[in-house]
Amino acid sequence: MTFRTTLGTAVVRALAAGGVDRIFGIPGSHTLGLYRALDTARVEHVTARHEQGAGFMADGATRASGRVAACSVICGPGVANVATAIGQAYSDAVPMLVLAGDLSRAERGGRGGHAHELRDQDALLRAVTDRVTRASEPEDVLHALHDALTPRRWGRPGPAVVQVPQDLWDAPVDPPGPDTSVAPARRPLPADPGAVDEAVAMLAAAHRPVIVAGGGAAGAAEDLRTLAERLDAPVLTTLNGKGTIDARHRLHAGIVTQQYGVPHGAAQALLTGADVVLAVATELGPTDFWASRPRLTGRLIHVDVDPVAIGRHLPADVAVAADVATVLAEMAERLPTAHRSSTERAATCRRRILDEAAPLAAPYAPWIAALRRSMPDDACLAVDSTSANYYGATPLFPVHRPRGWLNPSGLGTLGYAVPAAIGAAVATPGRPTVALVGDGGLMFTLTELLVAAERDIPLVTVVWRNGGFGEIARLLEEQGAGPVGCRQRAPDYPALAAAFGCRYAEPQTPAEFAAAVAGGLDASGPTLVVVP
The missing domain is CATH 3.40.50.1220 (TPP-binding domain)
Structure with a gap:
């Protein structure tokens, strides 16, 4: 006699068979069937503080490890919140997986007044990636997982989204066999x-x-x-x-x-x-x-x-x-x-590139050199959209290993560095990881520092303090305007670090900065380092 299982359990088994050993996300009413299956599975769940953070964590984990990482969100607000992270992954060809809740099949159709209902969730997702499945049957979900978890050897990589209706998680399915839930890697198609x-x-x-x-x-x-x-x-x-x-x-x-x-x-x-x-x-x-x-x-x-x-x-x-x-x-x-x-x-x-960069890089040069000295060769640096990256780390920070540099190119979002670094650290345990972010970008995903704290991740977050959106202020001033909307009140950083379970350092010299970063990488739990 064959004992059937639920789709939620089959999905978790497929993730495990496909090499996904953790999923970043936030549970909700439309994904309860998935979370019940996770409760007894060997796939770990990492709870983000915001769906955008969960998406960036999956992005960072995928880039740093070279393996597909996954996140889960509910329909409606969860999908809307993770859309920026999906768009960033699409622009940089990052093949992460998003499991998105959906209304039950009977409630689909739009404008029904249901909880967590978007006017057209499918259209929103198709605006940020080209690999979107809106499942109606269990087989749709399993086939989409098979495609997303099988390494691509042809065509542009990118994020895959599988929308699963609320009533489908508990649908009965035949349990996948140990070697058939996810196929082995596709053979590379031969070149001409x-x-x-x-x-x-x-x-x-x-x-x-x-x-x-x-x-x-x-x-x-x-x-x-x-x-x-x-x-x-x-x-x-x-x-x-x-x-x-x-x-x-x-x-x-x-x-x-x-x-x-x-x-x-x-x-x-x-x-x-x-x-x-x-x-x-x-x-x-x-x-x-x-x-x-x-x-x-x-x-x-x-x-x-x-x-x-x-x-x-x-x-x-x-x-x-x-x-x-x-x-x-x-x-x-x-x-x-x-x-x-x-x-x-x-x-x-190399010399000429550095000479060309030198005038704008000058304020950052001694600090970036100290950052490089404080990090081992195999360390991973996640950077944000900030002037400290544009003019400092981009030209001046040498990278010695593949997958040691995580940068939100393409879409160019703010708030990427901290959650991406957390994802990288979780996916590559033991690898020293640093996030470099401006004080404006930090505020976008600050709450994810709690994830590093509760997991004792020795993440070092370097905050470049320039009073808000420094790069936009510079561009406005170049055009003869004042820094409208760019200047922001700074938080009490020592109190903030204490509230989020972080060690704190505010070095005044590059030498002190290098010591603070090196000490943070050897610590238990995260460290917040704020530089002038």
Whole structure:
């Protein structure tokens, strides 16, 4: 006799089988069937203080670990609150999973006056991501989970949302078998052999090749480094690509991304002087450069798992749509070892990028250098949309490991750093984690510090104090206006830290700052460090 189970239990089993060992979220009346199943499951629940925080935690956990992380929210206000986090994950191609409650099937239709009812929840979700399932039967949910939890080897990664009606959680389903609830990883679809042949021949004949690596190359970092060394080619990274090659590597040339008002000459010169540019796992889009798109005088080879991304912003001479790691490994195996004197080219570009950044980076430089000294090589830094990131950490903070830099590019939301860092710390236990946030952005997700406190996470949150929205104030002043709406009253930070269970430090010098961060990373529980 076969004993059936509920959909809620089947979902939790599917999550566990798919490698999801925790879910970030807030329980509610429309997800009770899921939470009853979690009560007896080996999938841990991490309770956020706001649904947006839960979404950012899942984003940070996914980026830091390279595995799909999940969050759960109720319908209506929960979905509306998490929408910003979904949009951020979509813009940065982060494949997190959102389990969203929904009205019961009989209540669907809109304008029924039901609790937690949105006018059109499905349309809201489809405005922020393209992978949305509105389930009507248990099979819809399980199929959507199967797709979301199976690593993608073709097409653009991104957040998946599964909407589950309130009355469906307790629906009876056949229990999935131990090896069938989630399929093994899809085999990479092979690249066009002709395109790979052409790319290899072009790279072999190149005199001045340059590689541009995006955030999607994090899972192929070793293959990228091997190929760069085989080609003896400088490697530029996008902002989200920081860490795909160790910043101390002789071929690391710096980042192509420069922020508002920073000249873009060094990276542009390296790209213009290249006879072949190999772009890997990057769309080469506006937020990859924060400036006009580069002028290429040579030929462009574009490798990406998403065929739609190839050539979207810059025309590609050779398009290779396939799993990035597979293609890079094949290229490296087929290419002869070259000696192109690229160590000096890369070093020159790095120096010029730092020189260009120096005028706006000056207030931040000693503090960012102290931050780097205080963090181990394998540490993870989550940054927020703040001037301390734009002009400080972006050009000045070297990243030494893949997935060691979490940045809300694309959508560019405020309030990302703290919950993303918590998600990263939970998903990669033992890895030192720091959040860098402005005093304005901190207020967006401040309450999530309680999650770090109740879990004794040694998270260090560095708050750059500039009186509110400092970057917007600067832009307004450049346009001849006053800082309207930008200046805010500062809270009592020592009292705030005590109320949220954090240690507190207010260093006055970079040396004191480094000691405070290092001490926080060795502590039990979170530390709030406020710098002038």
